[in-house]
Amino acid sequence: MATLAVTQLQLSHFRSHRRLSLELGGRPVAVYGPNGAGKTNLIEAVSLLSPGRGLRRASADELSRRPEALGWRIGATVTGPGGLHEIDTRAEAGRPRETRIDGKAMPQVALGRVVRMLWLVPSMDRLWIEGADGRRRFWDRMTMSFDPDHGEAVLAYEKAMRERNRLLKDMVRDPAWYGALEAQMADSGARIVAARQAALQRVMAAQEAAPTDFPISALSALSPEDDPADRSEDLADRLARGRARDMAAGRTLSGPHRADLGAVFTAKGVPAAQCSTGEQKALLISLILANARALAEDTGAAPVLLLDEVAAHLDEGRRAALFDELCALKAQTWMTGTGADLFTDLRDRAERLEVTERGGESVVTRHG
Amino acid sequence: MSEAPSDIEALIALMARLPGLGPRSARRAVLHLVKKRGQLLTPLAQAMARVGETARECLRCGNIGAADICEICRSEKRATGEICVVEDVADLWAMERGQAFRGRYHVLGGTLSALDAVGPEDLRIPQLIDRLAEENIREVILALNATVDGQTTAHYIAEQIEGTGIAVTSLAQGVPIGGELDYLDDGTIGAALRARKAF
Numbered sequence: 151m152a153t154l155a156v157t158q159l160q161l162s163h164f165r166s167h168r169r170l171s172l173e174l175g176g177r178p179v180a181v182y183g184p185n186g187a188g189k190t191n192l193i194e195a196v197s198l199l200s201p202g203r204g205l206r207r208a209s210a211d212e213l214s215r216r217p218e219a220l221g222w223r224i225g226a227t228v229t230g231p232g233g234l235h236e237i238d239t240r241a242e243a244g245r246p247r248e249t250r251i252d253g254k255a256m257p258q259v260a261l262g263r264v265v266r267m268l269w270l271v272p273s274m275d276r277l278w279i280e281g282a283d284g285r286r287r288f289w290d291r292m293t294m295s296f297d298p299d300h301g302e303a304v305l306a307y308e309k310a311m312r313e314r315n316r317l318l319k320d321m322v323r324d325p326a327w328y329g330a331l332e333a334q335m336a337d338s339g340a341r342i343v344a345a346r347q348a349a350l351q352r353v354m355a356a357q358e359a360a361p362t363d364f365p366i367s368a369l370s371a372l373s374p375e376d377d378p379a380d381r382s383e384d385l386a387d388r389l390a391r392g393r394a395r396d397m398a399a400g401r402t403l404s405g406p407h408r409a410d411l412g413a414v415f416t417a418k419g420v421p422a423a424q425c426s427t428g429e430q431k432a433l434l435i436s437l438i439l440a441n442a443r444a445l446a447e448d449t450g451a452a453p454v455l456l457l458d459e460v461a462a463h464l465d466e467g468r469r470a471a472l473f474d475e476l477c478a479l480k481a482q483t484w485m486t487g488t489g490a491d492l493f494t495d496l497r498d499r500a501e502r503l504e505v506t507e508r509g510g511e512s513v514v515t516r517h518g
Numbered sequence: 519m520s521e522a523p524s525d526i527e528a529l530i531a532l533m534a535r536l537p538g539l540g541p542r543s544a545r546r547a548v549l550h551l552v553k554k555r556g557q558l559l560t561p562l563a564q565a566m567a568r569v570g571e572t573a574r575e576c577l578r579c580g581n582i583g584a585a586d587i588c589e590i591c592r593s594e595k596r597a598t599g600e601i602c603v604v605e606d607v608a609d610l611w612a613m614e615r616g617q618a619f620r621g622r623y624h625v626l627g628g629t630l631s632a633l634d635a636v637g638p639e640d641l642r643i644p645q646l647i648d649r650l651a652e653e654n655i656r657e658v659i660l661a662l663n664a665t666v667d668g669q670t671t672a673h674y675i676a677e678q679i680e681g682t683g684i685a686v687t688s689l690a691q692g693v694p695i696g697g698e699l700d701y702l703d704d705g706t707i708g709a710a711l712r713a714r715k716a717f
Contacts, residue, residue, distance in 0.1 A: 263704070299704050309666040316632035327630060327638065330673035334666055 154230035154266065154451040155482040156196060162223040163215040165191040166512040174501060176229075178476055178483040180493035183505035188512030189486040192505060193269075193456045195224050196484055199237055200267040201258040201294070201301050205456060210241035219243055228265055231450040235264045259305075262298035266445055268438050269456035278422040278430050282374070282410040289411040292441050293349040295453055303341040310334040311402050314389075318397050328393060329386075335405060336386035342406045347371065350411075353437060356444035363471035364436035365415055365429065367422060372410040413437075431463055435472065442481055452481035461485060461492040470495040490517070526552065578649070580625030580642050582607050590614075596622050599656035603646065603675060605629055605663060613661060621659075624649065629667040630674055638674065647678055660688040 153176035161170040166188035181189045190206075197205040198213075214222050221242035228235050238250040239261075249256050251264060268291065277284050294300045314331045317324075350369050357366045385405060389396075392404050413422040413433060422433055438455065446452040455476070461469055473496050476483045487493065493500060502517040522530065526548060533544035551559040575581070576588035583589060590596050600621030604610050610623045626641045638644075649655065658679055662668040676686045692710030693702065702710075 260703075302705065306666050310670065313630075313632040313666075313670065320632070322632070322637070324638065326674050326677045327632075327670075329677055330630065330670045331632075333673045334670055 152231045152451045153480050153482060154449075154454055155228070156199065156226050156265075156454060157229050158225075158227035159196065160223075160225040161192075161195050162225075163218060163220055164195050164222040164224060165213060165215060166507070166510075167191060167195070167514075168215060168511050170512075170514055172503075172514070172516075174482075176480065176482050178473070178481070178485065178496060178500040179503060180490075180496060180500045181484060181486045181503045181505060182488065182490050182493065184488060184507070187505040187507045188514075189505045190271075190458055191512065192503070192514070193458060193484045193486060196226075196454065197267065197269055197456055198224055198239055199226050199228065199261060199265045199454075201260075201262045201298075205269045205271050205458065210247045211244065213241070214243060221245070230265075232264065237261065237264065259298065259301045262294055262301055266295050266298075266449065266451075266453035267456065268292070268295055268441055268453050269458070270434055270438050270460055271456075271458040274434060275427065275431060277434065278413065278425070282408075285411040286407075286409060289346055289349070289409075292353060292437070293345050295441060295445055296349050296352060296448065297345045300342065300345045303338045303345065307335055307338040307342055307406065310338070311405070311407060314396075315401050318393075318402070319400050321397060329390065332386045332389040335389060335402075336384060339385045339406050343371075343409075346406070346409070352444045352448075353440045356440040356447070357436065360440075360443055362436060362439060362475060363468060364432050364439060364475075365417060366436060367413040367433050368416050369437075370412045370414075372412040374408045374410065428463070432468070435460065439472075439475055439479070442479055446479060446481075452479040455481050455483040457483060457485045459486055461487045466495075473499070522548075578645075579610075579623050580607070580627055580645075581610055581623060590622055596620060597653065598622075599654055600659060601646075601649065601653070601655050601657070602659040602661050604661050605668065605671075609661060619659075622653070626662075626671065629662065629665075629671040631667050641671070643675060643678065646675070650679070650682065650684055655684055657685040657687060660686065662688070664691060 155174065155176035157174055157176075159170070159172045159174065161167045170192075181192055183189050194204050194206055194208070203209070211219075214220065221240065223238070223240035226237045228237060236252055239247060241247040247258070249258055249261060251260055274284070274288065277288060290300065290304060310331050314328065314335065317327060317331070350371065354369055388404050389402070396402050396404075414420065415422060415425050415429060415433060418425070422430055425433065438457075442452045442455060460472070464472060469492070477499050485493070490502065490504070493502065498518070504515045504517055506513050506515070530541070530544050530548045533539055533547055534541045536544070539547065551562065572584045573582055574584070574586065576583050576591055577586050578591045579588060581588040581590060598621040600619075601624055602613060602619055602621060603624045603626060604613065605626055605628060607625055610625055613619055613623070624642065624646045626643065626646075628636050628641055630636060630638065630641065650658070658675070660672045660675060662672045672688060679686050690713050692706065692713050693699065699707065
């Protein structure tokens, strides 16, 4: 199986990294160093090789190194089943982010066709117990990894919904205008629902298709309790019938923007939200691994994985199992941790980067 | 101290507000005009003054011309019963360059956008509906951009016309002439495949 990997990475004025140039193979990358040295900044830069605002959901301005605030640049060479691609993404101070692929200016969604990427960060530890927004984002990233066009459908849906919400807030009563927007929402909404459902099925099938040391969960699409609409009804009809209710609320109450992702720990029959913290983390890791296995089967290469501070939360046995599964997947997995000892079990199967801080600047040293 | 006399600075500031020009390119353009005063600056100033004097919006279709009713709307040959709805005059001119359409046009002057506070009454949609009966229109061709706003406007107009017996069509979406499949995005390829026709 081919490997999808970032084989060259250059950073310029990106957060704590003033200048960095790395050459990498396709092996996992263990990034370690003390707190605040710039480890997560490094994998955040890698996350920006995929569409969106990266693993910290930061604005372009926030990514600029301080105090200079000159803007920033990430350059990368990515090799995979589709060949070699050069990515350049940057933002000058106060300007929006620009992306070039193989020298041509491209919209960010085009990155999804070049680099499939999944990540797990500590802020996701509370994914199952916090609001539905985070779970929906997680689900959409999972979906986009299978179907890069999913991002465009979500953007089109949200744009039409923002327009409709404005009409609702302004108490506009023009049925034709609502009808026109609802037709747009129904069209992109149907694509969103179908793609999300397909991704769920694909990940669930992949969970059961391979032996794993991580717990399996049953995933399902959930609707919010305050959306009593008949779900078999076409979305355009549902939106049309809900206009009065939506106008009273000042926003659209029905549609895929309110869907939620449910997970049940299969072995115990307990919803993920009621599992222990460690079990919740293990469920997430399990889903990421299943997603990666499914992508490897579908596309011929596992996605690039970014696992921030994942090793510290696993006992030694689970950690070794995770490393084994990642190596078997041939996934270029970027992992961070405070100490080199966390990655001992990887032995010579990984590249090791030590990140330290010197004079307000991150310094990356290679150790094998 | 300013680099150029204030009149020239004022001209540069005005030029920099034109689409496609920034402060640097405006400065270069103005410097070029000043150097070529006889060949360019004076004729350009005269041409701009003439256009400023004569250019007006066609009262019927919204095109830019030199009379209250533009040449296309005046021409009986263009009364084919087809009307092509476009967002902007630039789109009308693009269609005319193609010389493929011989009917009349209707320029909306924008697209519906609740966020930008552009409603149906801000566009020339009521005038379009009036024209349909007045000009015996049989087909309305919606040549609007394939964006959310463009397609929302297309849906809105189609709904206004529904029930009148007038055909409503839209431009096809797919492979451009001379285009290579390898360079097309997935959405365009999908649209082209759905709109395939017998060879």
